[in-house]
Amino acid sequence: MSEVSSRDLLERLIGFATVSRDSNLELIAFIRDYLAGLGVESELSYNLERTKANLFATIGPRDRGGVVLSGHTDVVPVEGQAWTVEPFRLTEREGRLYGRGTADMKGFIASVLAAVPAFLEQPLTLPVHLAFSYDEEVGCLGVRPMLAELEKRPHKPRLCLIGEPTELKPVLGHKGKLAMRCQIQGAACHSAYAPYGVNAIEYAARLIGKLGEIGADLARPERHDERFDPPFSTVQTGTIKGGRALNIVPAECEFDFEVRALPGFDAQQVADELQVYAEAELAPQMRRVQANTGISLRPLSAYPGLATPPDSEAARLLALICGSAEFGTVAFGTEGGLFDQAGIPTVVCGPGSMDQGHKPDEYVSLEQLAECDLMLRRLALYLRGEDRLL
Secondary structure (H helix, E strand, O other): OOOOOHHHHHHHHHOOOOEOOOOOHHHHHHHHHHHHHOOOOEEEEEOOOOOOEEEEEEEOOOOOOOEEEEEEOOEOOOOOOOOOOOOOOOEEEOOEEEOOOHHHHHHHHHHHHHHHHHHHHOOOOOOEEEEEEOOOOOOOOOHHHHHHHHHOOOOOOOEEEEOOOEOOOOEEEEOEEEEEEEEEEOEOOEHHHHHHOEOHHHHHHHHHHHHHHHHHHHOOHHHOOOOOOOOOOEEEEEEEEEOOOOOEOOOEEEEEEEEEEOOOOOOHHHHHHHHHHHHHHHHHHHHHHOOOOEEEEEEEEEEOOEEOOOOOHHHHHHHHHHOOOOOEEEOOOOOHHHHHHOOOOEEEOOOOEOOOOOOOOOEEEHHHHHHHHHHHHHHHHHOOOHHHHO
16 A cells, blocks of 8 residues: 555545544544555454444554554534534645544544554564544543553553644643533422422522532632643533423423543542532422422543653653653643553643634644654654663
8 A cells, every 4th residue: 555645644534424423433444444454453442332443553563562642533513613614524725624623633643544654664662552542522431441451461551642632732731520410309389389399490500609619719829730721620510401481490400510620639529519518408408398309410421630740751752752842731631641540651742723623614734734744753763762762
């Protein structure tokens, strides 16, 4: 198979509409076949419904750890967004490549695939692993079983580079996330007799107010970490629904909230504090009116934060291949915390900017894509000899 440019590979990848709610199997099959044409075998691991798959492949020796190049294959929806180009067909305009996933994060995957011939040309002392996951956008779901399998292997990867869009600036940290759903079961009655009912919306409002108080406490200056923007853990309510008519006291209400937690802060503490408040303060008031009322919380998704030390092997490698040791952090989350939790030190660096991610007319510049290609070629050269890694 002749070499294919990252631009042309990105065009193929964008053509697969891998929104998280849909299958990614056609894209995974394309990558598997592309790698097979270069003599590289792939391992696929499926979700329970076998509608989605992760892909893992190794280039180089298999009797030692190596470097993982990681990316997610799913993208966010386009409905309700004012696109001026076809989101699932690559459009090139004034040095930019437009399409859903160009920045987040098929641009990086395209560069990785384009770099495979360069990795194959080198007598690698350490292997390169390609890890492409599903359902990152809905809670980093797909990578978890893949990591569970990696942990069983005798030679765990030594470090991981996740190519989320950072404008190719080296990133060592991001916040973790906990998403929760709070459900309030009240008691309905005619609004003329409101005191005889339990207004689920009003109790939801009190719970949301409590979350505001918790968030204000987390924002106190002594809890800041200036490496992050904003420099503190945050709490926010994102959705709420309840009620059927103005003249009916609402019996049900639910809302979703999230915690974006600094590394080292356990986001579950926020949910636990809200649960204590609900059980100690609110539930007794509700049950004095109607016994079969209450408040429940359940998790929707979670992933840990990332804080890789700047003097680590992973950080040194990233500085070498991207040409900068001015390490930073990002506000958005990645699968990096899960890799790190599995004992694989992780860094983040990729083409494009998250300022374009999740928006209409998402794009990555041709310049950024070319710079990512160069970064991966440098990685291929460094991995020729382990002594050059350090």
